[in-house]
Amino acid sequence: MKTIAARIGFGIAFTGLAVFILFPLVWILMMSLKDYSDVIAYPPKFLFVPTLDNYADVLFGSGGGGEAGAGEFRQYLLNSVLVSGGAVLLSLAVGVPAAFALSRDRIRGADHFAFTFLSLRFAPELAVIIPLYVIFQQLQIYDTYLGLILSHQLITIPLVIWIVRTFLADVPLEIEEAAQLDGCGPWGTLLRVVAPVIRPGIASAAILAFIFSWNNLLMGLVLSGPNTRPVTVGILQAIGFDQVRWGWMAAAAMIAAVPGMIIAVYLQRHLVRGLTMGVGK
Amino acid sequence: MVKTRPVVGIPPVTKVKASSALKRQRRSYLMMLLPALLLVIGIMIPFLQGVARSFTNEKGYVPNPTFIGFDNYISLFTNSTFLTGLGVTILYVVLILAIQLPLALAIALLLEKASPVRRIGRNFIVLPLLIPPIVAGLMWKTMMQPSAGVLNYLMELVGIPGSTWLTDPATALISVVLIDTWAFTSFSALIILAGLQALPESLREAASIDGAGWWSTFRHIALPWLAPYIVLVALFRVADSLKQFDLIWPVTRGGPLNSTRLLHVQGYEEAFRFSSPAMAMAIIFVLWLIIYLSSFLLLRLWRRTINAVE
């Protein structure tokens, strides 16, 4: 009796969870496949003739993102890939050595440094963006990939340092000692011996940092211009003069979620591992 | 390497011996740290400049800003819009914690055991994390339209009266919390789930030998074990909700009235709608202090829970 009740309870809870998580996604997917009259129809339509027009419009359309030019959204996608990808690479380049230096108490006050890095993750973006806007203008790196990659370090560096440091703590000490006996200095130890061991850790740090960077709206809203506008800002262009282009927005949203989805499918294990930020393994 | 090891407070591995080799090593470590440090300093200097600006009367149409001490801060704390925003921000965080922590824990417990169905569940709860918050926000806003949205349509179909959702000050904040819950509870649930899966089997077995029921096992074994994970989740949710912007700005712009005008949104408006960077930085600095203080306290709590588990 008890197990049947438990099973029913589980069934209800699981279904509830599935509906809550999936319904909005399914609904927006359906919306992306509707033509305009189906989108604004009331009562809402669950059955309709699907069309790929919205996707074509987003990717190739001349009237796509508002009055944006042909294929402008593809440029936004490319911009996002370059900015988030660049930001993650830079963070790895400076963050992995830093995490190494900060692990195992190699440096006095390592915990303080580590906390300082993490606290950036909690800083309101505007605290940095408002002053950076003026400085970027003066340095002429406003609306450049470089400027955006630098500003996205606020998001990516803390994640990289903290997650990588977690994994470093688990590297067997013997490996490092063996490397030192072989005559490796700190850099040699890190690059030749330790880094290959913590590859999963680096992967999960990179994934999480990429997703958070990709998802960010505020940085792009202020610090990007027509040359570097990311997808998150591009989607806002669905709001036009005479209508909100719901179908266009839905299709753009679906496309914007693709990189994340791909990552999720291939690298989910690492994703979850990185999320725990070193509380446990 | 089975034992869980906290990052914070790892004991030194090698005893310090003063040798020139060691000094060289030290220098290498500093060199490793330096680039990251420089980047961070590069980000922090503008922030400090910004804070300095908050003590001036800089405004679009004031040609030569002058130092005015704490006037901006005084006017903030005598200004109903700011105080409302402060209240709304705190209420937002409280609602987020009250709803999302228990929910995340429940989801983690629901999906914890190994079974095919649960594995599917573990896969799909990752999805909201991969959707940019602005997309999640616009998506829900569409569904929440009171007279044309699908949510009210479905609710009325099964006899529940529709809601005003985002269009009434009485329901707007809770509606945004609902969207936030959709977008970020997965994050929390995944962390707690990882904690549950790291719970040593020996502890569980010991409990079942003692004949403890599910509740008692949960209460006395799982919950203390999970404490650091839950505090970590709280740390992230508190900091991220205090500075929430991406979800709110495209969805309500802070309205109706000031019902969803969190401080981060207010700061944006001061800076970019009203050309008052000084006032904007004052708001953001206050917000930063609140976040810093609360994350500092939660981090301390986190270390304590980790030590307790050890």
Add this chain to the structure above:
Amino acid sequence: MGKNITVVAAIAVATLLMGACSSGEVIDPAEGNPGADLRAGEAYDPRAFEGESINMLLIEHPFVNSLRPLIPDFEAATGITVNLEVLNEQQGFDKLQADLSAGVGNYDLFMTDPLHNWQYSAAGWIEPLDGYVENDAITMPDYNIDDFAPGVLDAGRWNRELLTGLGEGSLWALPVNFESYNLTYRPSMFEDAGVEVPTTYEDVLDVTESLATSLSGNNYPIVTRFDKYWDLTYLTFGSMAESYGVNLLNDDGEVDIASDASVEVTDLFIDIIKAGSPQDASAFTWYEVLQGMASGRFALALNEADLFAATYENDAESEIADDVGYALIPEGPEKRAASAWIWQLSMAQASADKGAAWTFLQWLTSADVLMQTHLAGNMNPVRLSAWEDPELAALVDTWGSEPGQYREVLEGTAEIAAINYPPHPELTRALDRWAEAVQQSFFDGNTKANLESAASDIERILLP
């Protein structure tokens, strides 16, 4: 035709003469006469700035669509490259403000309006244009600035004295279109309900109540924007308040939005919305109005932009092209009043290519080019000569439930359309605050208290 000219000319002039209510503080008067010495003494040459490139920020609007196809002609004729960036209204104004305040001139030219320009010109972010207009070396010979409707053109002038001096001093912008506010209604729905088009705001309430009983399903009697931003108090509700004699500032320069008349008009406005709008009406912006009206769900659009007609009358974008009529904005106890909104173009003070930017600006606002944009949907015309164009007249004459109806309403509106607020760089903030009080009263009913509290906040903003 002759009548039209005088009529359009009258726009805004009424209020341009107001002012004198506050002495205000003078800030940083324009120095010199920029543009006057550019290529001094030479003859006008469209290719004088060949090879330069300019950036222009545009706000999404039919004007933009009408402009796009014309750009290649300009580029071919002048050798100047024009890069357009188009953003929606909310994002565009934020971006523009950030750019102007940084003083780097990413945008040489941009779309703007008097309300925003009071902020920009007070800050010294934009270029006075008088020197350019008067300089024959850089302005085409037949430009003829006197062809602009004087009221519309003068809305771009301000002497930068706070709360006064509109229409005086430097010219900060050139207009490209203007809109005012009217009633747009569905003749068939009115007929079914057996009601006439309202002529006073009391009538509007009555008609709304009658329509409410006759309409069924998902159709509603009335739609109007009702978000808590300055456009409510500056434009739509603002028109209604003005006709009840309610002003932001009274003759003594005191904030006067908590008067009995103000409470009365606010309550009536709220009653109308409650009687005939969906429950989420408080979140309606003009997007919802335009979309809702075009989809055929509403019987009456109250005090909404007359240029929406271009969308309503377009079969491809509207369900109501065969069933829409226009009427003059209702009359209040004091008078009939309608606000005016003017889209303008300005040049950034920090622009690095002012010669090229001006070449484009004067080309774009010349009679021929503006005419082409009007025919492609950029309404309403701001040059007097446009109204004499038979092609445009023929187009507009078909609008409405009977021939000439739209035109007739527009002429009536033009006689009263005006900018009803004193210039001040923080006026958007003040109007936001007023709108908030109106909306708050919708939710809690404490109209008097809400208006009083808004009045005291606005006093702090405008009269420190």
